[in-house]
Amino acid sequence: MRTLLVTGPGGSGRTTVAAATALSAAREGHRALLISADRVEALGVEHANLTVRGLSPGDEFRDDLMALQKRAGSALDLLGAGRLEAEELTPLPGSDELALLRALRDAGQGAYDTVVVDLPPVRRALAVLALPEQLRRYLRRLLPPERQAARALRPMLGRMAGVPMPAAWLYETAARWDTELAAAQAVIEDPGTTVRLVAEPGPAGADALRGAATGLALQGLRTDCVTANRVLPDDTADTWFAALIAQQGKTLTEWEETYGESLVLLRHLGRDPRGTDDLADLGVPAPAAAPAPVKWPVFDALAEDGVLVWHIPLPGAVREELGLIRRGDELVVSAGPFRRIVTLPSALRRCTVAGAGLREGELRVRFAPDPDLWPQTR
Template sequence: MRTLLITGPGGSGRTTVASATALKAARQGLRTRLVTGDAVEDLPGVTVTRLAPADDFRDDLVALQERAGSALDLLGAARLDADELTPLPGSEELALLRALRDAPDDRYDLVVVDLPPAPRAVSILALPEQLRRYLRRLLPAERQAARALRPVLGRLAGVPMPAEWLYETAARWDSELAAAQAVIDAGSTLVRFVAEPTLAAAETLRTTRTGLALHGLRLEAVLANRVLPDGSTDPWLADAAARQRKVIAGWEQGAYEIAHLGRDARPADLDVPLPGSAAGPVAWPVEDRLRADGVLVWRIPLPGAVREELTLIRRGDELVVGAGPFRRIVPLPSAPRRCTVAGAGLVDGELCVRFAPDPDLWPQTP
């Protein structure tokens, strides 16, 4: 089974393109599912899953109240009724992560996921890794060994201890986030970018490509939507088409073009490509240049990155890498952990971080 993630600027037609892709796949005989947060028409042969963040949020909060019932009663808290709950910011993101968690399904050959607009979509794809890191810091696994003592401490203190359900909830969240992250990181997962060829879209594409690479993802294809025909005798249309051509020519990996129909398009109207083969995650190799230059070089591909937008901080055995609006905290490979940072530079779309061996930590040659 393959998963196809589709994003692009708001108003670019990404939902219609996602629907068209799912419809074409179904017509080619693939068992296809479309996941979307927007209202879309039913598609012949496609199982359409519409996200319901309001319902998910309501169910989660009601369940949380039940688990924390004793503590809430002790505090004299008035519980909320399900019909008075409205979704808070973030509920849409959590609903999407649940959909990604549930994407693996032997009933389908292809799952098309209509992501929110870029570059926000990149931040959502980064959430599972980030939230799991927060959980490990706030509720480290080594402290859970004392969980058996908590009921005893609760009886001695005469106060209900919510720690047991807290740890159980954290473990469940970690498991669900890990499942979503496994789908995002899978070699069978592809990412596509849909946009009208404008200068603003070109900048969004650059930022999105950099953010995806920072989190180990790469674009499988760029789809230029609503492309005007060449050769028009109308001066305005000819000029607009020329400007689109100039933008497309500047896109690094080129683009598959979807013609402008002169009206609002329906999924059945669009000629879109089916997903190709996955190229796999972006590799971050460590180059051994100890003999030549006395350093190790960690090569971090960041296509589209701008030097002035990059930040780099070492925190113990972790490296904090920032690129524009995105940031990722990654553990250092084993060899660089025994080194000090000797410098860094952006070369041809790669952030090259140099590490010099620390005499106090580096193995000494006899």
């Protein structure tokens, strides 16, 4: 399955480009699925090979909360809590993100050749894509799976400690959540999943793409296409557009040097695209095969001075905005507003951080073997 995650700065036309991409795949004979939180049906995209799926975060939030209330009914009654009715529930912040992750999970289990996901603006999109890994880490810390093995001892331990032990259903719920999050994470990390960035050529779009490149690289996500949307014709005689056309031209020249063949230009139709014909006229190319996956991160073998070097690609990163913290067996890497907690490989857990530096868009972290943890040679 080929999964295309479409994002970009707000107002760049992400939903339109996502719909046009899904339509292009359907016209090529692919069984295509378009997932969007916006009212994509207003675009009027239709094709026999295309399925459009909107999100219903309100319904899913209501079902989840009612199921949790039913499961914890005894504890709630003990506390004298009043029960909530389904009709009074409204979705809370974050329910959109969880609904999107569920849609990704379900797409991975469906019979589709191409799945196009219309993500939120790039900053929110990166937070959503990082959520499965983060939540699974939280679950493992709060409810370690190995503790569940002592289920038979839990009543006795509770009496000895004088405090109630977590109920079996809590571990079962955590295990179910972990399974669902793992399925969504598998789709995000699949070799056939790539990101398509959409932006209007100009200073704001250029700044947004630079930040997006850093955030995507930190999450280990690959970009296969950068779409310059609403490109104005440069042969118009209307002098009113001259400054805007010149500004777009300057940005496009920079993007051509940076992104090369992965840059796609979509002309401005002079109107908001509506309907299958307009979306087809945009000329969005059909999805190609995914680029070869790149292992992230990569560390060298022992150098001459006995130091291991871990390479973390961070294009567009600024030295002053980088942060690096070692916490036990984990490394916390920050780049501007983006952060990721990475579990160290076993070899690096027996090392101490000896330094780090940013060079040519790559963060290189140096690890020195800890003599107390490495076997001594005679």
